[in-house]
Amino acid sequence: MKLLVTGATGHLGALTVEYLLKLVPAEEIAVSVRDPKKAEKLQALGIDVRYGDYHHPESLDAAFSGINRLLLISTSDMNDRVGQHKAAIKAAKDAKVEFIVYTSAPNAEESGLALAPDHRETERAIKESGIPYSILRNNWYLENELGTIQAVSQGAPWVTSAGGGKVGWAGRRDYAEAAAKVLAGEGHGNTVYELSGKPLTQDELASIVAGVIGRDVPVQHVDDETYGKIMKDAGVPEAMIPFVVDIQKGIREGYLDVESDDFAKVLGRPVTPLAEILREILPQG
């Protein structure tokens, strides 16, 4: 049995490989990466490092050769995301991959989030390929809020235009462990999992952060335009502003408010409390 993880030099992929190593021997693990030099440490552990770039389908044919199970981590490159994913799905089909796991978005079928249509289309392409699948609809990494959390640690208010909208935040490491368990486990054929922590409002998360950093975190509710201006002033690149504002709007409209016990079921334990993740990811001192 050979399992392959794409994006293994990214945050989620690297953590997933760490968990996979606890589940299967290194000889059963392969990774497909854009830059094999970045994966030298994995090679030293006995992992089969292969070159694969979603923009170069021929590289994927070689990368996926002899692979039984594939974890397709959604690309971070926004240039033709669906085309990149479809190239990987075709290469998986050609390589006779027997099981494909894909990291999707919350409630991708119906979501109005700007990033959802690409995931929706990818999910469809996977289903149409006929390859048995598991769709991991990852809700929201707590790590996405690290910039805000660091700013509030320095005394800034928690700024949001998401109103009372809720988010199913969880630590990235829980998403990685779930991906490893589904990829290496049994009984996940043709499943869709909504991997969501307990949905919380911005005020509720700010209060958890306050408990961890040991200072008050005032929440400043603003409109989308003001939020965009404040993010720009805080150094978010101009090109990213429509994206970050859309996320706030999407949260306000409820697109990340997904109640599900899938996450705990896949992990075989409760989702890690956010305070515990915060203590791990916040710089000490």
Ligand SMILES: NC(=O)c1ccc[n+]([C@@H]2O[C@H](COP(=O)([O-])OP(=O)(O)OC[C@H]3O[C@@H](n4cnc5c(N)ncnc54)[C@H](OP(=O)(O)O)[C@@H]3O)[C@@H](O)[C@H]2O)c1
């Ligand atoms: N649910 C959430 O909260 C959330 C938040 C952020 C992102 N995401 C999604 O989840 C994915 C994984 O998250 P992450 O934190 O691990 O992101 P990340 O660290 O940016 O990793 C993305 C991975 O995609 C790889 N990649 C980009 N373009 C590629 C291409 N043309 N061919 C092959 N690989 C390519 C990158 O390769 P390199 O290592 O060579 O750069 C990297 O390994 C992201 O890509 C994004 O789709 C979800």
